[in-house]
Amino acid sequence: ALTTGIVGLPNVGKSTLFNAITQAGAESANYPFCTIDPNVGIVEVPDERLHKLTEMVQPKKVVPTAFEFTDIAGIVKGASKGEGLGNKFLSHIRQVDAILQVVRCFEDENITHVSGKVDPIDDIEVINLELIFADLETVEKRVARVEKLAKSKDKEAVAEFSVLEKIKEALSNELPARSVDLTPEEKKIVYGLHLLTMKPILYAANVSEEDLLEGGNEHVDKVRDYAAREQAEVIVICAKIEEEIAELEGEEKIAFLEELGIQEAGLDQLIRASYSLLGLATYFTAGVQEVRAWTFRKGMKAPQCAGIIHTDFERGFIRAEVVAYDDLMEAGNMGAAKEKGKVRLEGKEYEMKDGDVVHFRFNV
């Protein structure tokens, strides 16, 4: 499963946020294929459409789709040189698919800041520079290998060498690899290097309760400016309140959010942002036994999507009966949608869309 890794300097609120995540935790019996690891928190992906489908179908069971966050502790200045838990930290971050960087934007004299004062940009740069240094090392090692081959005009090596040079230049200028404009082919070439600064990033500005209600503060504005330069998203959260929200569900949660005057829990915003950062979408299966949401990657075809449910479904895939969520809602029920010709039979080449309600047909 895809996962977003939570990073940040000490005392910025990472553990508080991660506690909220595990507290909100999904019913793990429903997700036997999810990672069992104390550093992984599994949350349900909030989706209004699932509730609407449930009302329509009245199934025995409802299962939301889930998303994983991984707590990656241990970044300090000098990590790329192996200081602190440096190497371990970097190898953990190499395994995640996207990065969520928690940035301290709250003042509290009782809580020490590692560098003495609250300065979000300085904090972000400490972390980003460590990742850049680590990538530079990776790229330089690789360059040393392919350079000779490239000079002997080996076609693949020439292509790789040119991409590496572009990335190396960016990194040397203290810019992340993701800032380099690469074609999909070029991206494929460097994919195997698992560069840390190639991973998509998202910032969580952690503010006090008062500032959350204000929508931010001057620290948050700085983070927004910084993030805008790399086209990254910033989500304003108050980790402490998230812990409280995470204990609530359904009506209680809605009432609490209303009382606070906020639209959506920070955690739910983080889940949605991670989803879009990773190019994920949701399809549904809706039977009387179970209505369920499933996560897939945009661009996946019907058999691959069937394989998410069970590998046998992919192997024996015959067809998918598909209706778009909006069409189904408009028709009122599956039978009516069929009568209106809204339920399509799709084959192996069908690219699934967000909101598809599907019934897979397969041979076993």
Ligand code: GDP
């Ligand atoms: P970590 O080292 O990044 O994991 O940070 P922690 O989550 O342990 O938080 C460090 C301290 O900051 C703890 O005492 C938290 O209670 C406190 N803290 C976390 N979030 C907030 C917040 O939004 N506002 C305030 N005032 N304190 C917070």
